[in-house]
Amino acid sequence: MHAEQRQRTNDFLKARGLSRALFSHPESLTWLTGFAPFVELGYSPYTFGPPLLWVEDGHYTLVVLDSQVPYTFGVGDDDDVTVLSVQGYTVDRPIRPVETLREALGGLLRKSGVRGGDVGIERDTLSMTELEIASDALGWPGWVPLDHALRPLRMVKTEEELVKLRQAFLLADVGYAAAQAVIRPGIREIDVWGELTSAIMRADGARVALGNDCTAGTRDFNIGGVPGVVPVPEGGSIIVDISAIHRGYSSDGCRTFYAGEPSADMKRRHLFIETALDYAISLVRPGVVAREIDEKVRAFVRDGGYPVYPHHTGHGIGASLHEEPRIVPYNDVVLEAGMVILLEPGTYVPGQTGCRLEHGMIVTHDGVEIISHYPIRPF
């Protein structure tokens, strides 16, 4: 699993003259190995910091807590990847995460031993304790920061990633269908979210980490936000923006629904944002610069006489929810085939109504393939 990612990384490390690296950013670990940990409960009381990935001469060792082993399914299938499990929970003695990590990670690194050459690290996400354990074992080598270094390598997706992403987008489609089925005057944002959450988990047969927004148009800030007790009034709009994380890969997307019949003005607004989304999609092909899409779509909305959305026009997606290429005013990144992006024009009238419509797509050799299938027109 994810052999191509490691090949790209091996080439990258070789070009930097590095034969050893210690990766610590969760996105890097997922991208390099397919490791997809359960995240929904936050910090574990049985460990500290993220899992770690040690790379030595092209061999990758993923160091995880024993309770995370179920989420390494498939990770160790290739010859160049080993999963090393560290004991977390036990009833036999006090929980000592530092000591157990020192034993496991230190032992692993001592095999590498003191030798010439620098070691690459992601220092933004490596704790002092982890650094000390690594340094003790490796004899304090030179450390070369690799933070964000893998991001450019991650932009064009592999075939394996496209499979995971398509599945994640299908789960979001399930959520939109479940949401639309229950939206009626008086329903609260959280009721809608509860329904779509349950539907997505039942469809996937597993728990699914979910974002993002479920926001009635009548909110003062109605661009997005977590669902609460705000009801959707008769004819009112509600933005439902779903990210479903499937095997470490995220979907994204947004639909705008209405409780009962929207007004003629709200329909016009919705149809206009549909045309803005279609226009945005029509701009996408290899060779186009990200900021040019951003500029043109903002101009399209402005010229249509609607307030321009303050957020990004779109973004890449993969082992993180938002990544390059960001479709934003400053970004000179050039689109390439195999990138997966979202486009999401919208327009908002605070306290009254909002509309955002977002499709996900693979950049192809001559345009796009849309991978979010739920209809964007609900009436």
Add this chain to the structure above:
Amino acid sequence: MHAEQRQRTNDFLKARGLSRALFSHPESLTWLTGFAPFVELGYSPYTFGPPLLWVEDGHYTLVVLDSQVPYTFGVGDDDDVTVLSVQGYTVDRPIRPVETLREALGGLLRKSGVRGGDVGIERDTLSMTELEIASDALGWPGWVPLDHALRPLRMVKTEEELVKLRQAFLLADVGYAAAQAVIRPGIREIDVWGELTSAIMRADGARVALGNDCTAGTRDFNIGGVPGVVPVPEGGSIIVDISAIHRGYSSDGCRTFYAGEPSADMKRRHLFIETALDYAISLVRPGVVAREIDEKVRAFVRDGGYPVYPHHTGHGIGASLHEEPRIVPYNDVVLEAGMVILLEPGTYVPGQTGCRLEHGMIVTHDGVEIISHYPIRPF
């Protein structure tokens, strides 16, 4: 909010001769300020590491990403706490979390300036980058590790914490009711979990981070695990173990349900574990040593002729799911009034059936007050 926690910490720091500290563990931040971030999506692409809490001469400054400000509700109400927001998401320039943190945290710490005395830190959860930013601003002072130092201070809960914990336990009760209402022969674990998730969110009026187990008794490993597509057969058992995190505070608990009518043997087993739980609860009072409860309850199950559970007999709970006092074989911690603990005897026959029953309770001056209310006998 949480002024008593800070008073305990001020006293602790003074006794250690420290006037300044930088806390980085998520549990510490919640306990010290009431900060309750949204965790269910894992790592944010707009930051790195956890939020941070800087303490100087009894004044606390919580450094959070701007998107986390909604989760600081009430945190800055007291004079001794300030919330400092760091920009994350923007469309105007590349995302530069290190630079923005350097500006915000570095600026904050430079006001403190180079001066004598060590600075306390939680090094297990402080990244190299964060340390460097702090060190640059403070002139590389002496660093004193404070990892786990707050844990003993956290054992006895404050009145504010008891309010949050009671609410979290009520949400779990809502989940048990929703689960029992849908459990019937053939239902899958994930269907049960979807129902209870939706019910808990609707009851709370907000998203709620949830753990732990939803596991059919017919699984080979049937002690616990995330829900999947395993169906509960006619007469089969299913363990439903819910933690609901409310404003940063976790509940816990476990019920065992049956799809249709359990066999006479399964009923006997269930009634026996009820007596084991009652017995465990009868042992709790101030002055009792944790491991003595553990020993006696394990002996009770063994003497009853049932396989003894391999997990803890119980544990404390609060700003983390599992904390001191752990009710486990090695633990000499003495129970005190105001602690909140779980007790959870069980017995398991792999591939056939399992039963675990878990109540939450406050240790009182003469025993306990049970704070999980859903009935433990489902038939």
